[in-house]
Amino acid sequence: MSVITIERKVLEKNDAIAQSNRALLARHDIFAVNLVSSPGAGKTSLIESTLQHLAGRLRVAVVEGDVQTDLDAQRVARYQVPVVQIVTNGACHLEAQLVRDALSNLALDQVDCLIVENVGNLVCPAGFDLGEAMKVAILSVTEGDDKPLKYPAMFQHAAVLVVSKVDLLPYVQCDLARLKANALQVNPELRIFETSCTTGAGIPEWSNWLASASARPPRGA
Amino acid sequence: MSVITIERKVLEKNDAIAQSNRALLARHDIFAVNLVSSPGAGKTSLIESTLQHLAGRLRVAVVEGDVQTDLDAQRVARYQVPVVQIVTNGACHLEAQLVRDALSNLALDQVDCLIVENVGNLVCPAGFDLGEAMKVAILSVTEGDDKPLKYPAMFQHAAVLVVSKVDLLPYVQCDLARLKANALQVNPELRIFETSCTTGAGIPEWSNWLASASARPPRGA
Numbered sequence: 001m002s003v004i005t006i007e008r009k010v011l012e013k014n015d016a017i018a019q020s021n022r023a024l025l026a027r028h029d030i031f032a033v034n035l036v037s038s039p040g041a042g043k044t045s046l047i048e049s050t051l052q053h054l055a056g057r058l059r060v061a062v063v064e065g066d067v068q069t070d071l072d073a074q075r076v077a078r079y080q081v082p083v084v085q086i087v088t089n090g091a092c093h094l095e096a097q098l099v100r101d102a103l104s105n106l107a108l109d110q111v112d113c114l115i116v117e118n119v120g121n122l123v124c125p126a127g128f129d130l131g132e133a134m135k136v137a138i139l140s141v142t143e144g145d146d147k148p149l150k151y152p153a154m155f156q157h158a159a160v161l162v163v164s165k166v167d168l169l170p171y172v173q174c175d176l177a178r179l180k181a182n183a184l185q186v187n188p189e190l191r192i193f194e195t196s197c198t199t200g201a202g203i204p205e206w207s208n209w210l211a212s213a214s215a216r217p218p219r220g221a
Numbered sequence: 222m223s224v225i226t227i228e229r230k231v232l233e234k235n236d237a238i239a240q241s242n243r244a245l246l247a248r249h250d251i252f253a254v255n256l257v258s259s260p261g262a263g264k265t266s267l268i269e270s271t272l273q274h275l276a277g278r279l280r281v282a283v284v285e286g287d288v289q290t291d292l293d294a295q296r297v298a299r300y301q302v303p304v305v306q307i308v309t310n311g312a313c314h315l316e317a318q319l320v321r322d323a324l325s326n327l328a329l330d331q332v333d334c335l336i337v338e339n340v341g342n343l344v345c346p347a348g349f350d351l352g353e354a355m356k357v358a359i360l361s362v363t364e365g366d367d368k369p370l371k372y373p374a375m376f377q378h379a380a381v382l383v384v385s386k387v388d389l390l391p392y393v394q395c396d397l398a399r400l401k402a403n404a405l406q407v408n409p410e411l412r413i414f415e416t417s418c419t420t421g422a423g424i425p426e427w428s429n430w431l432a433s434a435s436a437r438p439p440r441g442a
Contacts, residue, residue: 038259039343039372040364069370092344121344122260123313142363143261149290151260168392
């Protein structure tokens with residue numbers, strides 16, 4: 001079928017560009033993470049808390065992907081880090097070419113860690129490699145503990161799961177133990193952090209892990 | 222470009238099937254709504270609360286769309302209504318053909334109102350007509366008041382916005398007035414309900430509106 005063939009070509013082209021992004025990042029010793037989640041799970045808030053925690057310890061740059069607006073880039077820019085906004089104009093996920101364009105706007109020799117915030121979408125970004133070292137899935141407890149089972153691809157493609165908004169657990173129907181068990185059922189290798197940007201819980205653990213990972217040479221080097 | 226041409230053909234084919242779905246629903250005097258939201262915004266909970274409120278007053282059937290699992294259909298089936306589960310196997314939105322297949326499994330002469338729960342995705346389902354009378358967008362206050370600006374297409378395509386989880390407003394950074402203003406900025410025609418399935422707030426207003434709309438002859442008739 002022609003549609004499938006063209007979809008495959010799009011993915012193959014994307015993957016080739018992703019590999020060249022990965023090589024470029026490796027040459028500059030940059031650890032890159034691709035943050036993926038539903039809209040409103042707290043990706044931008046996690047970036048803000050991470051930047052606060054790592055200020056002066058790690059040189060972070062941020063690429064913001066959004067369907068519309070530069071609201072997220074405005075939030076991140078307050079932390080005095082390099083930030084590039086990608087507006088996809090309706091497209092439901094980032095592709096490697098967009099990240100390549102964003103990288104050309106960054107002084108890569110002055111970056112240790114690149115955080116790419118994908119479009120808020122728990123389905124489509126799963127299939128698109130951007131050249132990152134790993135995908136980090138964020139799942140808010142307000143979304144419910146069944147989501148890893150209902151949207152398994154994203155959790156299978158991620159290496160890390162950041163559970164967000166744990167301060168809201170008393171007020172929502174979400175069993176944290178079941179959420180984690182469901183996530184590990186679809187991907188037993190997941191590293192899981194439990195966080196709240198409101199209380200600060202778990203932010204040091206996540207941020208310190210990110211700093212440690214950024215200090216190691218990337219696998220592609 | 223060939224990709225664009227094929228995408229257009231896919232949409233044209235979808236729209237033709239959607240029109241035949243619409244005609245079929247009109248022949249049976251069925252009012253159909255297409256519930257769209259992020260994962261975890263509370264679509265299934267809203268359906269459950271609606272079924273409880275309208276029990277004995279309106280004959281409702283439900284079509285559940287999910288990437289994986291029949292967890293939602295299991296929840297809805299407890300309310301003794303006809304329910305059909307569509308599993309998209311990774312696809313990020315429902316298409317009209319899938320709904321047509323689902324309709325063939327329902328006794329349409331015994332249905333006044335059809336609720337279609339789309340895949341949890343605030344981007345992709347916006348562009349796909351299923352034959353519904355209208356799209357109903359659900360937005361949880363936990364997702365933040367900026368979402369209508371960041372994902373405008375969904376709010377432009379919807380006729381109704383159900384704000385969900387308003388019981389959590391004291392615990393999250395979300396200005397309800399700003400959320401509504403942002404939604405009305407992208408679509409001044411939106412009818413807005415403020416609800417909580419936990420406290421029951423707003424459920425009678427929303428449910429009664431749905432019952433009234435279902436009692437009127439559909440526009441396509």
